[in-house]
Amino acid sequence: MKREEIYKSLLEILKNSLENPIDFTKIDETTKVYPDLLPNSITMMYVALAIEDRFGVSLMDADFSKLNTVGDILNYILERAK
Numbered sequence: 717m718k719r720e721e722i723y724k725s726l727l728e729i730l731k732n733s734l735e736n737p738i739d740f741t742k743i744d745e746t747t748k749v750y751p752d753l754l755p756n757s758i759t760m761m762y763v764a765l766a767i768e769d770r771f772g773v774s775l776m777d778a779d780f781s782k783l784n785t786v787g788d789i790l791n792y793i794l795e796r797a798k
Contacts (some may be wrong), residue, residue, distance in 0.1 A: 722771070722790060722793055722794060723745075723790055725770055725771075726767070726786070726789060726790055726793065727740055727743065729766040729767060729770060730743075730753055730754075730763065730786075732766070733759055733762050733763045733766060734753065734754075735755075735759075738753065743786060744787075745785060745786050745787030745790060746785055746787060747786045748784060748785055749783060749784060749785060749788075749789065750784075753786070760780060767789070767793060771793050771797050772797065773792070773793050773796040774796075775792070
């Protein structure tokens with residue numbers, strides 16, 4: 717899967733996981749996960765599960781603190797995707 721495809725899928729996962737609507741035309745790889753997108757760690761758990769289901773990538777709890785931006789999550793997926 718190409719980077720752009722993964723990026724689009726990741727944005728879709730994020731859109732579907734948020735309770736409050738966000739203008740995703742303003743989101744890019746530098747957008748901070750907290751607090752810009754995800755309001756709390758519970759929401760991140762839902763995102764992590766969706767990423768695991770979609771990409772077959774296990775997000776380790778210890779890695780959550782390293783995923784500060786949308787680009788960090790994208791790179792994490794790219795490095796571990798099947």
